[in-house]
Amino acid sequence: MCMRFAPGSRGRLTRYDLDRFPGDSLFDRLGRVVCSVGRLPRKELYEAWELGRRVRRRCRGGRVVDVAGGHGLLAHVMLLLDDSSPEAVVVDPDPPPAAAALHQALVAEWPRLNGRVSYLRVDVQRFVLTAGDLVVSSHACGALTDAILDAAAEASAAVAVLPCCHDLATCDPGPLAGWMERTLAVDAVRALRLETRGYAVSTQTIPAAVTPKNRLLIARRELP
C-alpha cells in the first residue's frame, strides 16, 4: 500500500494522483481506477481496501451485500479479493452520483465483474437477507449500524461493520459507559450482543491513519 501521502484525506483522488499507484499489485490497479474516475475521497479507497482484506481473511464466498455502500467500492473489492462470491449487491437508498462511473471503470479494468454487481436504492430494512450472505458495511452512521447488525442476525448472515458517528441518543453503551469511553462502550455492547445471538465475533482495527473510526467488527454464526 502506498503510504507516501495521508491515506485518511477527504480530498479526491484524481488523475494527478495516478503516479502514486505505479505498480502491478491489485491495490495499485484499484488506485489507478479510482483516480481515473476522479470523484472519490482518498480515504474511501484505503478504508475499502483495509476492511476488505481483513474480512476476506475470515469470510470467504457468499453473496456480498454492501449496505450503506455509497459508491459501492467495497462491494467490488470484496469480489476482487475472493472470486468465489458469485455477486455483490450495494444497498443504499441514496448512492452518490459517481457510483455508476466507478462501477463502469472497475468493470472495464476487470471484465469478470461484469453483471455481478448491482445497486439497489432501498433501505436496509426492505432488503431480504439470507443465511448465505456476507453483509459488509463501512461507516454506516449511528444507529444504522445497529439496524444492519440486527438485519444480518435475523437472517443468520455473516456480517462485518466499521461503525462511525456513534449517536449516544440512539446507540446503546449498555452499563459500560462508566468504565470506558462511550463510543467504545457502544461497539463493545454490539460485539457482545452478537455473541449472545450465537455469533463468533472478531474485533479488530484498521490503521488509525486511514480513519479514526477504525473499529472493525466481524461476526459469523457458529455452526450448531
Ligand SMILES: C[S@@+](CC[C@H](N)C(=O)[O-])C[C@H]1O[C@@H](n2cnc3c(N)ncnc32)[C@H](O)[C@@H]1O
Ligand atoms: C457515510 S456514508 C458511507 C458510504 C460508504 N459505505 C463509504 O464508506 O464511503 C453512509 C451511507 O448510508 C446510506 N444510508 C442511509 N440510510 C440508509 C439505510 N436506511 N439503508 C441503507 N443505506 C442507508 C447513505 O445514503 C450513505 O450513502
